[in-house]
Amino acid sequence: MKKKAAFVAQRSIITLAAGAALALALGGCVPLVVGGAAVGAGMVATDRRSSGAQLDDTNIEVRGAARIRDIANDNMNVTVISFNRQVLLTGTVASEADRRRAEEVVSQVDNVRKVYNEVVVGTGSSIMDRSNDTYITSKVKAQLVSQSDIFANNFKVVTERGVVYLMGIATRAETDRATEIARSVDGVQKVVRIVEIVSASELGTTTGGTGAAPAGSSSSSVPLPPMAPLPPAGTPAGGGATTSPVR
Structure with missing residues (x-):
């Protein structure tokens, strides 16, 4: 029991350190409150989403969560995450009917x-599961920030039971690099990429090299190449996301 407590304490310290490293790497940004959430002004300025899409994402998450609460039962634990108006659902429910609902x-x-439904029919996550997911997310973010060949703000990182979801707007090379980085983090079971692919020329010629998405990126995307499917055991079909399992 003492060893387990020490491990949890060590994991918590590492998580806080990774979060602090991330904050320092993004330091100097004056916080901007959007939809009740504080966001660094520098991050908003470099986000490849339009300002309208960023605001929509905040509203979608708030309203989506409210609709989930309206239908929730004791065994429904669903999280709503939106990026560029594409929504990821994670968590657990008691039945396939609840998942579809x-x-x-x-x-x-x-x-x-579009909605990517990655909700699983089964028991809810334990406190240890959630702590581990928070740790993994912070580690992946810190690793992305520390790289010189990739811009961390291109991706939103979400972790659910060891599965890392990468959401964003990026080139194919950036997406592959981010996947490689996420897969290298201890505890990651697999990486699911929900990324809109844009070309380097689109980013350069349309934005003058600022890294913002081209104007039409919110309505069109190039799909990622097919990869290994989601595991059938305990995972309902039809999620629609492509995956990159950890080797």
Whole structure:
């Protein structure tokens, strides 16, 4: 028991350190409150989403969560994450009907383009699971920030039971690099990429090298190449995301 407590304490310290490193790497940004959430002004300025898409994402998450609460039961634990109006659902529910219902109500939120339903039918995550997911997310973010050949703000990182979801707008090379980095973090079971692919020329010629997404990127994307499917055991079909399992 003492060893387990020491491990949890050590993991918590590492998580806080990684978060601090991330904050320092992004330091100097005056916080901007958007939809109730504080966001660094520098991050907003370099985000490849349009300002309208960023605001929509905040509203989608708030309204989506409200709709989930309206239908929730004691065994429904669903998280709503939106990036460029594409929504990722993670968590657990008690039945396939609940899983479909969660997707249905969130898909009806204004401005939602597509829903990736990665909710699993089964028991909820334990406190240890959630702590480990927080640790993994902080480690992946810190690793992305520390790289000189990739811009961490291109990706949103979400972890659920060891599965890392990368959401963003990026080139194919950036996406592959981010996947490689995420896969190298201890505890990561696999990486699921929900990324809109844009070309380097689109980013350069349309934005003058600032890294913002081209104007039409919110309505079109180039799909990632097919990769290994989501594991069938305990995972309902039809999620739609492509995956990159850890070797």
